[in-house]
Amino acid sequence: MNSPSRNLQTIVFILIAVGLIALALGGYLTSFSRTILSPFISAQSWIYSRYQAAQEFIRAPQDMAHLQQRNLQLEAQVAQLQAQIIELQQQLAETNILSALVDFARANPENRYQAAAVIARDPSPFLHYVIINRGSDDNIHHGMPVVTQQGLVGRIEAVTANASRVQLITDATAIVNAKIQPSGAQAVLKGQLSGDLILDLIPQGSQVHLGDLVLTSGLGGAYPPNIVIGQISGIRSQPQDLFQTASVQNVVDFNQLEIVLVIINFKPVNIEPLLPTPGAP
Amino acid sequence: MSVALAFPILIGLLMVQMGVFSNMPLLHGNSDLVLLAIVAWALQKKVTTAWHWSIIGGLMLTLVSAMPSGVYFVSYLVITGIALFIKKIVWRIPFISMLLVTVVGTFIVLGVSCVILRITNAQLPLSYSLYEIIIPSAILNVILAVPIYALISEIAKGLYPEVIEV
Numbered sequence: 001m002n003s004p005s006r007n008l009q010t011i012v013f014i015l016i017a018v019g020l021i022a023l024a025l026g027g028y029l030t031s032f033s034r035t036i037l038s039p040f041i042s043a044q045s046w047i048y049s050r051y052q053a054a055q056e057f058i059r060a061p062q063d064m065a066h067l068q069q070r071n072l073q074l075e076a077q078v079a080q081l082q083a084q085i086i087e088l089q090q091q092l093a094e095t096n097i098l099s100a101l102v103d104f105a106r107a108n109p110e111n112r113y114q115a116a117a118v119i120a121r122d123p124s125p126f127l128h129y130v131i132i133n134r135g136s137d138d139n140i141h142h143g144m145p146v147v148t149q150q151g152l153v154g155r156i157e158a159v160t161a162n163a164s165r166v167q168l169i170t171d172a173t174a175i176v177n178a179k180i181q182p183s184g185a186q187a188v189l190k191g192q193l194s195g196d197l198i199l200d201l202i203p204q205g206s207q208v209h210l211g212d213l214v215l216t217s218g219l220g221g222a223y224p225p226n227i228v229i230g231q232i233s234g235i236r237s238q239p240q241d242l243f244q245t246a247s248v249q250n251v252v253d254f255n256q257l258e259i260v261l262v263i264i265n266f267k268p269v270n271i272e273p274l275l276p277t278p279g280a281p
Numbered sequence: 282m283s284v285a286l287a288f289p290i291l292i293g294l295l296m297v298q299m300g301v302f303s304n305m306p307l308l309h310g311n312s313d314l315v316l317l318a319i320v321a322w323a324l325q326k327k328v329t330t331a332w333h334w335s336i337i338g339g340l341m342l343t344l345v346s347a348m349p350s351g352v353y354f355v356s357y358l359v360i361t362g363i364a365l366f367i368k369k370i371v372w373r374i375p376f377i378s379m380l381l382v383t384v385v386g387t388f389i390v391l392g393v394s395c396v397i398l399r400i401t402n403a404q405l406p407l408s409y410s411l412y413e414i415i416i417p418s419a420i421l422n423v424i425l426a427v428p429i430y431a432l433i434s435e436i437a438k439g440l441y442p443e444v445i446e447v
Contacts, residue, residue, distance in 0.1 A: 120299035122346050125311040125414045126394050126405065129347045131299070157347060165347060172403040193405050194309065194413070255304075 097149075097259050104149035105261065111224070112265040114138050118257045119163070128171035128191065130154075130257060135162045143222065143268035146260050151228035151251040152176070152216060153260050155268070164262075169229065170195045170254055178229060179217040183207045186217055189229060189248065197230060197248040204244060208235055214248050221269025283440055284333045287322075290436070291338050294318050294429075295345065302421075310417025312425050315342060316390060319357055320382045321426075321433035323364035324375045327441035335361035349397050356393050360386040376430060383426045387419040 023029050098115070105113050116132035134140050136159050146153040146166050154174065158165040169176055174191040178199060185206035187199045202208055212232040218225030233249040294314040302312045315338045323331035339354035346353065363385060367378045395410050 120296075120345075121303035122348075123295070123299055123303065123311070123313065123315075123342060124346050124348045124394055125306065125309055125418055126391070126398055126403075126410070127347050131345070167347065172398065172405055173401065190404065193403075193409060 094259070100149040101259060101261055104147075111263045113261040114140060114264045115259055115261055116140075116164070117259050122165075126172070126193065128168040128174075128195065128254070129157065130166050130168065132164050132166055132260060132262075133162065134262065135160045135164050137161050139264050140164050140262050141264075145223050145227070145263045145266055145268075147227055147263065148252055148257070148260055150253075151230065152223065153252055153254075153257065155222065156262065166260070168254055170197060170250070176223060176229065177217045177219040178214050180206070180208055180232065181213040181215060183212065186219065187214075187246075189214065195254060197250050199232070199246040199248050200243065202244040202246060204237070204242065206244065208232060208237075208244060208246060210235065221271055223268075224263065224266050283328065283330045284337075286436065286440070287330070287334045287337045290433075291315055291318060291334070291341060295341055299345065302425075307417040307421050309413045310415070310419075310421055312418065312421040313387065313390060314425065314429065316357065316360065316386050317383060317422060317426055317429040318433055319361060320364050320386055321379060321430045322437070323361050324368050324378050324382070324430075325434065325437035325441075326375070328437055331361050331365055332358070348394055349401060352394050352397050353390065356386075356390040360389055363389075379426050379430045380423055383422045384419050387422045388415060391415045391418055 020029070024033075101113075101115060105111075114134055116134035116138075118130045119133045120131040122129035122131075132146075140156060140159055142156055142159055144156045146155060152169055154166045154168040154171070156164050157167040167174055168191070169189065170191040172191055172193045176189040178187050178189040179185065180187060180199070180202070183206050185202055185208060187202040190198050190200055192198060199214060210232055214229045214232065216223040216225055216227040216229065228251055230248040230250040232246045234247040235244060236246065237244040294317075298312065298314040302314065319331070319335050319338045322328055322334045335357045336354070339357040342348070342353035342357075343350050360382065364378070364382045367382055368375065371378055391410075391414060395405055395407075395415070399405050
């Protein structure tokens, strides 16, 4: 049973509390509370900052290991993405080449082509030959001309089931019968050890100019006519000589050969039996 | 065993030579990894199958190259003979012998190639062949002789382990 004095005490206490709340809500205790609470807040901040420092010190090695692991993961991902970029760039370059070759094939519907990739070069530095990854299984035969979308590359010189050896027109033993446009003069294109092309046996009376186009003439039956070889880049003509000679800037970059087209419906003609032999009647 | 080993090693080196090193010329000269492997093998102390390696290498090159038949075959046999002779007289310094035979061997292979191609009517100016092809090829071969010799030595040591006398 509560005594009346105790009840009075409670009522006074509640009134004081309500009064304090009312004063606080009214903003009358702000300066007072700031003065009282400020040292506590400072102390609390200091304690918490010390705690955080201690926590970081304890957790640091764990975080470091985690970061290192994450770094390794990201580095691996970067390497993978870089490899992917290189692969995609390679595919894009290949697609561009193939697209150009398809355009070339469409522009020359009279020929049937077999695309092939260049997989190696002849081990001898004296010879300008490449190996392609198509052979007799793909209907490739000796003597077939090889081109790119830019122009003449060479001809098939040896064939196995899955690979063929191509003699480039820059080889020192390669000879191509050519004609010069627009004059129409006939000449013989010879490869050089340096990889240059020389146009020989140009008739002395022919009008040849720098920049004239050099095409296959089709004479001799080794190459189909009108395949682009290059442009005249220099002329040597002496009045006492029987013929003029010219250097030719080839249109095909033989150092960057990647994919080539073999003209598989062209059958080279062997004219050797028709050539006169020395001592024959 | 060592003869059978010649096939994967020489084929592998030939593929690298035709696919990779032929695209990295010095002027117009190229390296000849098969030649280097044959010379390095011939100069190893306990090796007795140098001629076999030479024949296998020569046949492989004859098959893949457009060079007239026999050029590589004969050249490699001559170079192997020189390597074995050098090994006999200066056996204590095989690495110096390797460099010497590499230079001589390069001149023999490319010299014979040049002569044969000139006989077959190829237009090969001699000075151009020497300065643009043969000498740069020799330099490349000397540079590559070091790793090839190290590789072949390790293979030879694996096949013919040293016997330690106690």
